[in-house]
Amino acid sequence: MTNSFCITLPSGASWTPTFVQQINEEKCIGCGRCFRVCPRGVLELVGLDEEGERVALDPDGDEEEYEKKVMTIARQELCIGCTACAKICPKKCYTHAAVAVAVAEAV
Secondary structure, three states: OEEEOOEEOOOOOEEOOOEEEEEOOOOOOOOOHHHHHOOOOOEEEEEEOOOOOEEOOOOOOOOOOOOEEEEEEOOHHHOOOOOHHHHHOOOOOEEEEOOEEEOOOOO
16 A cells, blocks of 8 residues: 655645756756755756757856756655645646555554
């Protein structure tokens, strides 16, 4: 049997954290709002070249290597399920999902 992980808040309301699964790179405009709001360092901005391959961004600001910037999930394991990234994203690029937790059945 599986259930979703759920938390009871001090108010008595239930909250189910949903964790980042995917970012739609086609829709992403690389604005960095989600990067700035993420409290855990889950995200990373990268460049895409003409062939759509990822390239590291030059800290000196040289933009000749890439066509556009997009956000990526660099450390998914650090996500706490707050969905702040999705809430601030102007293009609605994020997909989140709850985590299924296996529950042992009583014998």
